Amino acid sequence: MVTLDKLIIGFDSALRTLLTPAQTARPVPGRDLPEPELTVSEKDLSAALMRINHVGEVCAQALYQGQSLTARNEMVQQALTKAAREETEHLAWTERRIAELGGRKSLLNPLWYGGSFAIGMLAGLLGDKWNLGFLAETEKQVGEHLGSHLLRLPQNDEKSRAIVSQMQIDEASHATMAVSHGGGELPLPVKFAMKLSSRVMTQTAYWI
Numbered sequence: 001m002v003t004l005d006k007l008i009i010g011f012d013s014a015l016r017t018l019l020t021p022a023q024t025a026r027p028v029p030g031r032d033l034p035e036p037e038l039t040v041s042e043k044d045l046s047a048a049l050m051r052i053n054h055v056g057e058v059c060a061q062a063l064y065q066g067q068s069l070t071a072r073n074e075m076v077q078q079a080l081t082k083a084a085r086e087e088t089e090h091l092a093w094t095e096r097r098i099a100e101l102g103g104r105k106s107l108l109n110p111l112w113y114g115g116s117f118a119i120g121m122l123a124g125l126l127g128d129k130w131n132l133g134f135l136a137e138t139e140k141q142v143g144e145h146l147g148s149h150l151l152r153l154p155q156n157d158e159k160s161r162a163i164v165s166q167m168q169i170d171e172a173s174h175a176t177m178a179v180s181h182g183g184g185e186l187p188l189p190v191k192f193a194m195k196l197s198s199r200v201m202t203q204t205a206y207w208i
Contacts, residue, residue, distance in 0.1 A: 021092070021095065022088050022089075022091035022092035022095055023088070023092055024088075024089040024092040024093060025089065026089055028092070028093050028096060028097075028163065029093065029162040029163045029165070029166040030158060030159040030160075030161070030162025030163060031159075033158050033159050033162065035100070035159065036154070036156045036157050036158060036159065037156070038154060038156070038157060042154040042157065043101055043102065044103075045152070045153070045154065046097075046101050046103075046153055046154060046157050046160050047098055047101040047102065047103025047104075048103070048206050048207075049149050049152060049153060049160070049206075050094050050097045050098050050101065050103065050160060050163075051094075051098055051103055051104070051105060051106055051205055051206070052149075052202050052205045052206055053090075053094045053146070053149065053163075053164065053167065054091065054094035054095055054098060054105055054106070055105075055106045055108075055109065055112055055201065055202075055205040056142060056145070056201075056202075057087055057088075057090045057091040057094060058091065058106075058109050058112050058113055058116075059112050059113070059115075059116040059201070060084075060087040060090070060116075060138075060142075061084060061087055061088065061091065061113070061116075062112070062113040062114070062115075062116035062117040062120060063116045063117070063119060063120040063123075063135075063138065064080050064081075064083060064084035064087065064120065064135075065084065065117060065120060066116070066117040066118065066119065066120020066121035066122075066123070066124065067080050067120040067121070067123055067124045067131050067134075067135065068080040068081055068084070068124070069120075069121055069124060070120075070121050070122075070123075070124025070125045070131075071124045071128055071131055072124075072127070072128055073128050075181065076128045076131065076132065076181060079177055079178075079181055080135070083135075083174045083177065086170050086174070090167050090170065093163045093166075093167070094163065094167075097159065097160055097163055100159070101160075106205045106208060107208050108204065108205070108208055112201065112205075123135075128181075128182065129182055129183065129184040130184055130186070131183075132178040132179070132181050132182055132183030132184070133178070133183040133184035133185060133186050134183075134186065134190075135174070135175075135178040135183060136175045136178035136179050136183040137175075137186050137190075137191055137194060138194065139171045139172070139174045139175035139178065140175050141191075141194060141195060141198060142171045143168050143171045143172050143175070145198065145202070146164050146167055146168040146171065147168060149164050150164055150165065150168075
């Protein structure tokens with residue numbers, strides 16, 4: 001049941017995600033590595049890829065908030081909340097790296113957040129099995145997407161690569177958690193639609 005308290009917490013989370021610098025309890029991966037010497041085009045590429053990853057974490061925050069609002073099982077709600085905290089760390093890591101590269105965050109972050117929050121609430125309303133199944137598939141696709149970024153990032157940009165590598169490990173852990181809590185296998189058309197929408201988001205966030 002969606003209560004007023006939950007809505008207030010959700011609204012507060014949205015403001016924190018969009019308007020305030022994210023915080024991390026864990027050290028930023030690669031923080032002790034020296035800043036690499038990158039060409040202008042390499043730096044622009046790294047900044048654009050990290051902007052996409054930052055958008056992904058904005059979407060993850062919104063999805064988890066929406067899903068936890070409508071999740072019916074308290075254990076599922078707690079699992080979603082725990083995963084959201086780790087995603088907040090990813091938000092902090094990518095935000096910091098974008099700044100180091102002289103880049104900027106996506107101008108469309110409020111749009112990404114609002115759309116993902118609505119999708120998360122819908123997933124939760126379908127029941128915990130499909131809620132968790134959606135989470136597991138999302139994290140699986142995000143892991144694949146991060147793997148592609150490891151191939152595209154400049155080889156000598158070890159600082160960005162360290163962040164993306166740790167994020168990939170964490171996303172796999174979230175997917176495993178969702179399945180272990182009873183997440184169901186999503187139908188192929190749903191998976192395809194998720195891939196298509198992700199492609200639109202990543203291509204747009206690369207530039208805007």
